[in-house]
Amino acid sequence: MMSGRETVNAFAGNPIVGGKREAEEVEEVLRSPEAASKVKVLPMCDGKPLVEAQSQGLVPWRLAWQELDDIQYYGSAEERNIQLVYVGDGDGFSYFAIAVPAKDFGDRQELKSLADGFGKEGLTFYDLRSLMQAADFGNHDIMGELSIAGHARAMMEWHKQAKYCGRCGTSTRPILCGQRRQCTNAKCNNKLYPRIDPVVIMLVIDKERDCAILGRQSRFIPRMWSCIAGFIEPGESLEEAVRRETREEVGLEVGEIVYHSSQPWPVGPSSMSCQLMVGFFAYAKSFDIRVDKKELEDAQWHRREDIRRILQNTRYKSDQQEAIQKIQKAASGNGEAQVQGRTSSDSKKESTTGTSTLGFVPGPYAIAHHLISTWANEGPVMTQSNY
Numbered sequence: 001m002m003s004g005r006e007t008v009n010a011f012a013g014n015p016i017v018g019g020k021r022e023a024e025e026v027e028e029v030l031r032s033p034e035a036a037s038k039v040k041v042l043p044m045c046d047g048k049p050l051v052e053a054q055s056q057g058l059v060p061w062r063l064a065w066q067e068l069d070d071i072q073y074y075g076s077a078e079e080r081n082i083q084l085v086y087v088g089d090g091d092g093f094s095y096f097a098i099a100v101p102a103k104d105f106g107d108r109q110e111l112k113s114l115a116d117g118f119g120k121e122g123l124t125f126y127d128l129r130s131l132m133q134a135a136d137f138g139n140h141d142i143m144g145e146l147s148i149a150g151h152a153r154a155m156m157e158w159h160k161q162a163k164y165c166g167r168c169g170t171s172t173r174p175i176l177c178g179q180r181r182q183c184t185n186a187k188c189n190n191k192l193y194p195r196i197d198p199v200v201i202m203l204v205i206d207k208e209r210d211c212a213i214l215g216r217q218s219r220f221i222p223r224m225w226s227c228i229a230g231f232i233e234p235g236e237s238l239e240e241a242v243r244r245e246t247r248e249e250v251g252l253e254v255g256e257i258v259y260h261s262s263q264p265w266p267v268g269p270s271s272m273s274c275q276l277m278v279g280f281f282a283y284a285k286s287f288d289i290r291v292d293k294k295e296l297e298d299a300q301w302h303r304r305e306d307i308r309r310i311l312q313n314t315r316y317k318s319d320q321q322e323a324i325q326k327i328q329k330a331a332s333g334n335g336e337a338q339v340q341g342r343t344s345s346d347s348k349k350e351s352t353t354g355t356s357t358l359g360f361v362p363g364p365y366a367i368a369h370h371l372i373s374t375w376a377n378e379g380p381v382m383t384q385s386n387y
Helices: 023-031 077-083 108-116 128-133 140-161 238-250 304-313 316-332 344-351 367-377
Strands: 039-045 048-053 061-063 085-090 093-099 123-125 172-175 180-183 197-206 211-216 228-231 254-265 275-284 298-303
Touching: 039 123, 039 140, 048 128, 048 140, 048 316, 061 140, 077 093, 077 172, 085 140, 093 140, 108 123, 108 316, 123 316, 128 140, 128 316, 140 254, 197 238, 197 254, 197 367, 211 238, 211 304, 211 367, 228 238, 238 254, 238 275, 254 367, 275 367, 298 304, 304 367
Parallel strands: 039 093, 197 275
Antiparallel strands: 039 048, 048 061, 048 123, 085 093, 172 180, 197 211, 197 228, 211 298, 254 275
16 A cells, blocks of 8 residues: 555556456467467467567567467477467457477577577567566556566466376366366366465564564575565465464564555466465564574564665666666677576675665565555555454
8 A cells, every 4th residue: 555656566467468258269269260360479488488678768678479370389280279378368469378398498599599580680588587677667568568478477387387187196288278277087187277376475563663674584685685474374364374474483463454565476486386475564563573593584673764765775777777788688699698586796786785784675576675665755554454
């Protein structure tokens, strides 16, 4: 909740997924003689979308949609169509994603060669986390591109993870234009649905002292701090998860809970096709932090003015420009190996950013950033939860 201003989180606001239709209708589009003029396909290799680097304008990269007839990896049209995964409608087209096979997914030269095979300069398969870091989050067009890419990657990763039935162990096959999978064992016939892993993430606030808790995990890059977060347990409400995770990780009780926003997160652990981050402000009723060292390396109260100073001094814009340059080099074929997320040089650079012992907080691609910056710069609207 942002005092009258809407929060736009990365991977949210998909401009085409809302046009989803019945699977039978979409399958009919693929079978029709006009399919070549009504269908756009996004090739993806090892979860990396095919993108075209942009050297001019406000959008640093665009998704490189292909014509249906340009997808040549699967033999017959029927074999190809089985592998297509429907991601939405828009502008008179039906949009699909498809996984491009590779011998060695980690080989940069092979990925570039596969991208060049689509017959246009400036194309590359690039990892979604780096594309996210290169995005200008004030630009509506790139936010839409990022959201579509996130949805497509989440579906591609789920298909890789759901190749076998969890009931009987038999192989599964995609059905309903890739929206489901089904066990091939006729006696089982189990249907599998895309997986979403819900997570609560909260900024715990002390109203009286005007402070908030930030924590850090051992896996974080040096001097980065963020909000407390944790997975929701079966049979647990969102509010219960907020209270339990706060109690477990920092030993505090919270009272009032205020919803902020949510964010799809298709760039998390490889074992999860997509997390859903649900963000809250939680107001503390106790204040003596007791850190669970199994969960966190450290957690501390930080004053609003200190956090505000960190947000003002962190080099998010220069980090974005560096990510753009790496994408452009990769697309031209002259760059170094693609960076998967952050590098040691990124860590060293960011560790010197800011003017406080706090260090820095995640960039504007993360819901944690918006929780922290909303409180630091505006303060949340006080609304009692229904719990």
